[in-house]
Amino acid sequence: MVGLKNKLFSGAGTVALTLTASGAAGVGAVGTADAQWLWDRDRNVSVTQRPRPEYDALGIRSGAFIWRPQLELGVEFNDNIFATATNEESDTIFVINPSVTVDTTWSRHAFNAFADVRHNEYADFGSESTTDYSLGAGGRLDIYRGSSVGASASHSRGTEPRTSAGAAGFAAEPIRFDTTTFAIGAEHTFNRLRLRGGYDFAKSDYDDALLIGGGVASQDFRDQDMHRFTLRGDLAISPDTAVFARYRHNQRDFRLSPPAVATNRDSDGYTFDVGVEFDLGGLARGEIGVGYMKQEYDSPVFGSVDGVSVDGLLEWFPTQLTTFTFTARRGIEDSGIAASAGYIGTSVSAQADHELLRNVILTARVDYANDEYQGIDREDERWGATVQATYLMNRNVGLTASYSHLDQSSSGTAGPRDFSTNRFMLGVVLQY
Template identity: 45%
Template sequence: MRNKSSQVFLLASAASFVIVGAAAVSTDAAAQSVRAAQDRSADMFARDRGVGVRERPRPDYEALGIPSGGFVIFPKLQVDAEYNDNIFAVDTDKQDDVVFRIRPEIVAQSDWSRHYIQAYGRSTISQNVDFDSENTTDWTVGTTGRLDIVRGSNLTGGAEFAHVTEPRTSTNTAQTAENPIEFDMASAYVGAVRSKGRVRLSGRADVRSFDYEDGRTTAGAVIDQSDRDRSIFNVAGRMDYAISPATAVFGQVSLNERDYDSDASSTTPARDSSGYEALVGVNFELGAVSRGEIAAGYISQSFDDAAYTDIDGFGGRAQLEWFPTELTTVTASVSRTVQDAGIIGAAGYLSTEVGGKIDHELLRNLILTAQVTYSEDDYNGIDRDDQRLNASVSGTYLINRHYGVTTTLAYIDQASDGALSGPNYDVMRMYVSLVAQF
């Protein structure tokens, strides 16, 4: 078995070096402000003529934070009240429940003219009125940073650790589990960008580690999750060439290695694999009206164990933003990727997803959003195909810079076909979120 612990340690150390290096370099505010303005005017890859509804600055409604030396601290607290008409995500004998959530968060970020560093911590504490088996406590801590080297070049890095609960609606979760499945996730990354003239080179390396806790059925039987423990290492490189200040073509190649902890067994052969993705595409901006990126190519994932068939074929992604007016943003996206499977007999699946979203600024402090995504998952090794529809509408009202409220109606519908089909269900959720920030 590969030494995944050393991978996580090495990449986390590299990320820490980038972040500490950013803090150690002195800054000259006036000179760097001039240089930043020059960078923007000379940047052949800027796509900022159009401003999305969610991106638009709203100085009267933005938290000021608490200054502390060269940093600003942003405390935040969100409280949710949710009604869920199918709390266990099942097809028959549906049970509804009311869920209350508390989401504390604190972010500390640098206030420098050059370089950047941020540290954060957040948690989600969920309490159910009727079914306390669904009560969960999730939390995340992490840090990110950027080291500006010379004009057009920087290094980035970050590390994060999280304790997470898998939602009942996850395609990989055990439907017979008495409590939701929990797991720990550790991740780290380092990246670099170098822009000069019409050429931009970028690269990034990531490592993620997953450690699942075993579940239990209502009868007390153990649901072994050890075969899902894994580490994923990914490295990607990209080159962009600017044809004009508004259009660039690019090529990108990424390689991945997925290493599972469990040894091969009669029921679940090891899911170790390696794969790649090769894409070519175009990144563009049409004045202040639209912008986007389209890429297409080939994806492949090869599994070490002959029990699983390899996954390969057409791959790609696209995201297009249209600004019909300054008050409306329309976003469309599509992707085709290989994902890990957490069910017996399958090692992965080919996922195709299309989506659309509309954001509209009805008032300066009232934003309406409608969103829909549709995905199809084709599993390898077993006869199963899933189709999933997600749709939601929401409204966010910003009371002032300290308080806001969001109301959301969300719907999920999953259908599964095949001899080893998964669960079929639909879930309707309605919730109100109150936010306090400083």
């Protein structure tokens, strides 16, 4: 489902797994039809992905292009906008979010682009109001049967949530940042074997934080260029299942180095994992990888961090009207705290989507995350829960209502604060 699906189902943090058979045509001993059969991974369709022709926006067709404009209008009540442990402040936030996407209808190759602007207007605390935007484009070139090359680029101006670690909870105004990304990848299928490789680049630039009570907390120590390389091989052992091995390398180069900052935060790391990808018709689909990860920092103060890595997503389909989605991840992330270069982040979630009526979808989600910081005595634990109802009026109008709760507790001598937030949201999405 295009358009309303993306806007309306995103409020509850919907996770969607897409396993496609693009470029899966075989060459050699196994015929084209057989190779396609071996890599067919779309036998299941989740509640949020299911086509609803009577409610899908048609878009604006112009030659080989389809334009899909949208406008999201919403109102949110947040009972702790600064994510503080005491003296909580509440406010009402009005949301205006216009966006547009464009896709091609070509039988081979593909191109897409998007632009999105989101303004949050706080009724009482005007200094918290923000305007974020993002834009980007991407495409795929089908070279020949079983082979394709893709590339994408984007730029965004964002706002760090008050619930984030570091200075966000102590800043007089929200911390803003810019992100620029570029990615390129290639894929080729040799009958039962599929090889994929890619490179992506991300540049982050943070504004300084003006602190409550005066003063400035420089965030330049967080500015970085990240380079990531990925190699992956999948072997189809049946029409339902493939096993894979994957190697991911990253290089993180920070803009500042001593003496501008106390310690060098540059690092190199990798993750190697093996796993299984499956799509059992009428039952479940997913991808689970388990392996080893290590990040080595240039500064001996930070040393190295290693451990078990996990990347998993499972969708279970007990009936055609209900989808359960489970995710799990364990990885090494950069820290927003100057004294700590990074942390081991572990997160799990469980979500249920139920199609009460053809145009009424109910969603419930539970999240848990644990961040174990390296170099300082701090560990953050977060619990979150969300419930949401989506009502599709017609092709052009949809309504949502949701409630979410977040609770964080921090332990250790460097643990900053415990807090909880409650958010109530109502929204309408208009699309053509």
